[in-house]
Amino acid sequence: MPDLNSLSSRGMLHESWTSQVDDYAIVCGWILKGDALLVGDAAGGLNTFEGKSGKDMWKKKEVHEGGLLAMSIHPEGHIFATAGQDGNVKIWKAKEGEQRKIIELGKGWVEHLAWSPDGTLLAVAFLRRVFVFHEDGKEHWHSDEHQSTVSAIAWSSSNELATACYGQVTFFDVVSGQVNQKLKWKGSLISMALSPDGDIVACGSQDNSVHFWRRSTNQDSEMTGYQVKPSQLAFDQAGKVLATGGSEVVTVWSFQGDGPEGTIPGQLFLHTVPISALSFSHHGMLLASGARDGSVYVWFLQNDGNGNPVGGAFMEDFIGTIAWKPDDSALAAVNAKGVINVWDFKLRTKTSSKGFG
């Protein structure tokens, strides 16, 4: 059966356009329903490009003094938020790049931002607290101090927010302000991903491991053996598998059956240096991976976590982010030299090729 699977689909990366920003590109994302690509660089520059042609749209310099640290695009794609070393959060109109709101949190870095799934709330991690704001910049709620700086945030639903810090993951009901659940583990948690149904919590840890919890059963387990810290974690849209970095091999844990505990994960070998970016397509089991040397691959995954490469490209330097276009018809990646590459992605299935016959 694996043979059939590997033959059943063929995809390709066709170079669409490439461009350049002035500094180390750290984040990118599609705005305006995929009509434009937004790129943020480390110096605090924001650059937008027409999705199809790559033509420059609007551009801003140094929107955060000291540099940009985080960006989150609203699920509707019409506004987005940025944060930086200046202690500020800014909300922007995607179309013109007009600054709609500025939220001043004080002295300190603002390192994480996340819009709630329904787009009504913006979560902001600032030092040891997490704040939740309305779209208009009004504060909705903030947490007490965590025991250390908040290292990751994620929404499990539109009114429940998860935070990770040293030693624990906390789930807050942002309507009542109550703590719904605390998951403790003595370790420095550096990244977090929630399964789409919100039941599985995965955290990368500084000691080169990934820790899982199942919220419904309180079961937890630790996956060790990574070569470097697994900062990159990505669930597919159906929550079947979790792809992780932490070495030059993409390790994919399958949640089918009793897994992933006691199972052998899928391993995707092609990169030769550690993974620096992972991103699942919006539909289906397509995973894009980027590495510190600028290599980018797209993989077609099976439910057991194994998979086959369907395309690859090289961008010469550290890949910061990879972003699938909302309809999965294109893929964008940015690197440390400020280079942006966009590829049209075509997936031909057996059915469609038969359609031509």
Added chain:
Amino acid sequence: MAGKTKIPVTILTGFLGSGKTTLLNRILSDEHGKRIAVIENEYGEVGIDQGLVINADEEVFEMSNGCICCTVRGDLIRVLGNLMKRRDKFDYVLVETTGLADPGPVAQTFFMDDEIRDEFSLDGIVTLVDAAHIDQQLGRSDESSEQIAFADVLILNKVDLVPSDKLDMLEARLRDMNRMARVLRCRQADVSVDTVLNLSAFDLDQVLQRRPTFLEPEYPFEWTGVYKLEQGRYELTLQEGPDPFMSMVAMTDQGFDEEGLIEGAEACVRLYAEPAECLLPGSNIQFGKHVSLQLQSEGHKSFFIEVDRPTNLGLFTQHTAEEFNIQVIELGCIAGGVDKDNDCAISPEKERVWVAQHEHDDEVGSIAIECFGNVDPAKLNTWLGKLLAEKGVDIFRMKGYLSFAEESRRIVFQGVHMLFTSQPDREWGDEVRRNQLVFIGRNLDEASLRSEFDKCLI
């Protein structure tokens, strides 16, 4: 990413009131042409308007395995992880720690985290010491002795507040704890920026140039004189000196060259370990025996040496010849009618001063090992692995260089607790192959370290 130069990092430690902020402000205002990013942990202390001053809460994170050597500074990993994306903005990083910080986790951060290790290199650890208060501080907290032990440079600040004899004692105490560090004295943290930044402190050659004897083992004797003696009777004379008695071993057939001297010294160490025979003035000195010359009486004292065949006689004495004005005089010598008392005094063919042993009061101390020859890498790895697993917690710093038979270059290494890195540096060329190691730690077992390292030699 290969070939990218790493950004050097200096860690600045020292107790509250030792003058860290004064030094930091001095470094930032000095015209050294470097763009320095400062990560400080005590809020708002830097008074200079400087572009890249980042405040970070000192967040020390232990790992689930409970190993203290894996403990890192989470805030530094985050801050440096972001800073390395802005490499064009700075070319040096200075990390200031709070007064009570254990320097271990800060230093370990540069070994433990792969991204930080790839982009930054630990240039040196500078510890400021308040000369007026460090004596009490050392008694009171482990952190202060650890800050001393970890240092590459110890800046003895506020020396104007302490009398100079007390300063000497203090410096001796600090050197005992950390033989590898360079000690500077100053007031108001007024030291040259060159002595703090870009030390390449892990380059042992520099340390050796500054203090060539620092690697030498300590001996129970301070002085050796080798005398070329014909058959005959000789008088050993001593004047008033600092001690009412003095240990000595006289060795026949003593070599003059360094190798011979060290061989003799090693033999004497064993003899010194045996109980000494007390000798009153007027007695004969036996060869190859540990004797204690009794020098309680006032004025000039004489002992006698009988030589039955020509030999090179080595005298290994507890104090230097100068301190007692030690002289060897040939008896019955008739030298052309000139006053025999003076003219028959024999000058030593060779003199050698040794690093003297003394009491170590502090638990924290340093051990230096130097051996000629090549090391077996496999044996060394096995030994170091075992040593660091068992004693890693107590070994604060370790550095040195090694010679492997298969490698034309020296292997330099350095470590913090159980983490260490090694890499080849310059070619050996014609130089005699040798190995040097320095360990700084708490309650180290010197004898066992030496003998275990000896077993790693080929």
